[in-house]
Amino acid sequence: MNIDDIKTVAVIGAGDMGHGIAEVALIAGYKVFLRDINQEFIDRGVARIHESLEKLVSKEKVPAEHHNKIRSELLVPCTDLKGAVEEADLVIEAIPEVLDLKKTTFKEMDAAAPVNAIFASNTSTRSITDIAAATKRPDKVLGLHYFNPAVLMKLVEVIRADKTSDETMQIGFEFVQKNGKVPVRVQKDVPGFVVNRVQAPSGVLLNCILDEGIAGPEEVDAVMRKLGMPMGPYEIMDYTGLDINYNGSQYFADKIHPDFAPGKTIEFKVNAGEFGKKTGKGLFDWSKGRPEIDLAKATDKFDPMDLVAVNANEVTKIVAMGVCSLEDADTAVVNATGNVMGYIAMIKGIEPEDLTKRLDGLAEKFNKEIFKPTEMIKNGHYR
Ligand SMILES: NC(=O)c1ccc[n+]([C@@H]2O[C@H](COP(=O)([O-])OP(=O)(O)OC[C@H]3O[C@@H](n4cnc5c(N)ncnc54)[C@H](O)[C@@H]3O)[C@@H](O)[C@H]2O)c1
Structure with a gap:
């Protein structure tokens, strides 16, 4: 199977993320079945898609004829899961963040979708590997992690679970590109994937600054x-x-x-x-x-560089774990946040000894082991 075999997409869940993910695929020209559990939720999701498309048409970012085609032909709203997935080549799940609900849904999708169809989850915090285990096709399951609002945010993390095949990863990657987004490969199914994970330490530091009245x-x-x-x-x-x-x-x-x-x-x-x-x-x-x-x-x-240092340190941890490359981590951050530079680009000009001293100082001052510099920082392998 390759990217040209992906013609029909099903999006499961028409909420904040699902309606946006569906809209992006519709703009790219895919036929999209959009499913939610009742007519009211589906109507709301569809209305949000059309409101957003109307704005894009008025800004001349989407041709009016294409919006008409989406209305009359490409977008198929439904409340029945079987009807939504039985013709799908790719199914993207964006239902609430409840593991058991996701597993049950994936099991139902597995029974109703074509055997070759690829399944993606937009989960932020559940293990894709656990979700994939609910199906008989774990090689065809991956994470496609969009950011909110999906129509505006460029990044989509393409996440490999324990059994995801190379073919599935490649199709996921090219699908994101065809949707006009920036894909970044996340080669291990780790908590927070890349962007949420590497920004977490600065969140801890900001809490320390507040809590200690600095x-x-x-x-x-x-x-x-x-x-x-x-x-x-x-x-x-x-x-x-x-x-x-x-x-x-x-x-x-x-x-x-x-x-x-x-x-x-x-x-x-x-x-x-x-x-x-x-x-x-x-x-x-x-x-x-x-x-x-x-x-x-x-x-x-406080020194803003401290926020950069702790996040860059976290990047080196996931790079050492084989989750992604230094460059990909920066690409991910830039395209998820709108920052002009990633954390590694921001520390490139800093001497390893200075960075090590800064991180050791923060670890000691706030009694946080997670701020301690990694080997990659100490030996300057981020440059
Ligand atoms: N909101 C964000 O900022 C964000 C960002 C990235 C990822 N995510 C992830 O995306 C997923 C969806 O989040 P959201 O913010 O869109 O939630 P939401 O509550 O806005 O939407 C979820 C929708 O799924 C529907 N639903 C529930 N069970 C269903 C089922 N069995 N089949 C079909 N539809 C069903 C609900 O009725 C609701 O409309 C979650 O896994 C979340 O972690 C959210």
Whole structure:
């Protein structure tokens, strides 16, 4: 099988991610069956696709005729799983993050889809290997991890589970390219894959800065805004949701190292029901729209390079594990975040001794083993 055999796609789940993944494939010209569990959810997903396409047509990014073709021909909404997958060459699952639900769904897909069809999961935190084990075709199962919103974000991580074949990886990779996205191969099914994993240590450091009263959210965000970030890191936490941040930290603490456990300030906020933007209050007040950050509050009480150093250190850990290359980790970060450079590019000019000293200093100051420099950092093999 090769990429030209992929003509019909089924997307299972029409929520935040599923409707976006379907839209991207429709724009690329694929026939897409979109399935959700009831008509109301399907109607909502379809409406979101058309609203977004209308905007793209008005910006001349999608021709009006193509939108008409999507409406009349390419998009097939359905509530029946069998009907959705029986003609599919590729099935992409984007249902809630519950392992048992995903396994049951994959089992049903396995019984109803053509024997050659490839199955992908968009999971962020479940093991693709565990999901694949629910089918009789684990060689044809992989992760295709899109970022939110799928229509805008360029990166898709293409994840190899324990039994994924080279052919399946290659087809997944080329499918992402055909969708106008940037694929990065993730060669091992590790928690957080690449982007979420390599950004986790700076999250820990930001928690330390808050919890130990070194600097406040506005002081830190003002520094990062002055450096050109459209949103500072604490505002991003609020924007995404402190509950999501809390759960993500807990997940990494369970799966990777206890040092990733949620920060005390975040825990306090979550227990108080202050989740950020969605509740109107979090680290900032969102009641009047986006919080105003006073750039004059920029502080020198923390060094932004520390955030880069701990994340770059994490990149070297997953590279040593054979998850991806240094270059691919940077490509992934740039295309998932909009940062102009990846963490490795940012540390290239720094001497290994200086970086080692910085990371040892952070590990000691905050009592975090995860900040300790790796061998690759110490011997300068990131240059
Ligand atoms: N939201 C994000 O930022 C994000 C980013 C990357 C990956 N993900 C992953 O994508 C997946 C979906 O997340 P989401 O944010 O789109 O969730 P969501 O809750 O917005 O959408 C899930 C949809 O799946 C539907 N559903 C439930 N059971 C189903 C079934 N058996 N068959 C078909 N549809 C079913 C629900 O009705 C709902 O419409 C999760 O695995 C999540 O971890 C989410």
